[in-house]
Amino acid sequence: MGGTVTSSVTQLDDQEGQDGPSGGALYRQVAADLREAITTGAYGEAGRLPAEGALAERYGVSRGTVRQALAVLRADGLVTSRRGTRRVVLGNARVQSFSELLSFTHWARALGEEPGGRLESLVRRPADAAEREQLRLEPGAEVYVTLRLRTLSGTAVMVERTVYPPHVGVLVAKLPPDVVSHTEHLREHGILFTDADHTIDVVAANAEDAKLLGCRRGAPLLRERRRTTDPTGRPVEWSQDRYLPGTVSFSVHNSMVTSALSRHARTSDD
Amino acid sequence: MGGTVTSSVTQLDDQEGQDGPSGGALYRQVAADLREAITTGAYGEAGRLPAEGALAERYGVSRGTVRQALAVLRADGLVTSRRGTRRVVLGNARVQSFSELLSFTHWARALGEEPGGRLESLVRRPADAAEREQLRLEPGAEVYVTLRLRTLSGTAVMVERTVYPPHVGVLVAKLPPDVVSHTEHLREHGILFTDADHTIDVVAANAEDAKLLGCRRGAPLLRERRRTTDPTGRPVEWSQDRYLPGTVSFSVHNSMVTSALSRHARTSDD
């Protein structure tokens, strides 16, 4: 069979954005092509994908490569997989790129909104115990702490408090105060963001939050705490973002084969 | 080399809990052994793992199998990976099993808490547009809707509203009202939970929430909406859980290679 298929391996020489180690890998091209076909609806809403062998033949690659491509789609929640039957289309892609998740600026632009922000303060001081623990610092080490108000097309939506270890902090401190995206600038200076752990819960606005966001003190805020590390495992930031309710939500896909999400009792201290 | 290594392939013939298609796969045994070694601290906090080839030799498997095992640990956020250097230990495992995430009962027990609950209501009625959309039902189809109050060692922590499609609902309706875990019973009846999409945000308590949870009306609640599907892609539940603040938090690990987390603007309707 071969003829009714709408998509083919249109040579995607390079996709922009955050491209991992090898952005031009064969299996990524296959994955991109299949993703395109799926979201276009070429296989229907709950339709079945062709067999791995058929895909391998169509794309002119080995079955192993096809499986690698399908693993990507599997992790993104696009398709299921079960021994004995064809893969089934689950839904449309909604997973964002990693950088889009870490960078408020990048994210806002992808939405078509105008990202804005104001650096409220930047201080350098000795790290407290919790910060040393999170950033894996020696006793006596110093940290750089920033407080920023983030806006989406003019409206305040989030307060961001970030703690940087010294080797990142010195770079942040040098940046002009009007720089929109710290993340992008840091990447240009060789600071890589590759892994992040997020914790999401609800917290009451303190006086500072209330003033900046224009809400009552004690009003509920959606809090996302995030610790990001570079490929060597060294922490590069520890951030705490507080969003006004109704402005954002977080989504996760998981399955028996890919978990990465967990639920915890009791919010740990502040 | 072989002698100073503390861990070995202690034959784990079978691990309990939710075991996927092939729970006794070689790479899973290797993954389990490495996970054990890592969390025990055999490689140090930010230590380096042996090379893939060395691991392959130690376990007597091919490099491909080792890589499969390492991919599991990678997705769980236990280790990093970068071309050119050894893998680095990131942190300790905190990811829960899939069933622990879906089943309140299972989760509570794993915490050492006593799960409790009360079925407030169970009704059968025609699905509205949103429900048909979520559960992929035909116009005119009926759904089963449950309202449950969940307790942890006696204290109310969460209100759960679940909508079941007909083929699952009939089973739920037959269950005795004092059954603690619906999830476990459904699995015994052949209803499989394999994939879930979660959305997390903040919502104000309505009159019903307030009465059940004992909070003020309008008080903030942490909301988790979840749509679960079986391996054929058919939705099996659509649930909306509302937690009292301070009782739970959600954690996600993600990286450049494994995303599955996303942030969205504006909370979609109710």
Next chain:
DNA sequence: GAGTGGTCTAGACCACACG
């Protein structure tokens, strides 16, 4: 029984990090 995905192997080449 035929078809399909899950697992495993053995080997190859490449891109990158680091000394």
Next chain:
DNA sequence: GTGTGGTCTAGACCACTCT
């Protein structure tokens, strides 16, 4: 340059689903 992980291949066998 050497070692490492990233990618790719070709083939094999098994477990499972479905008809």
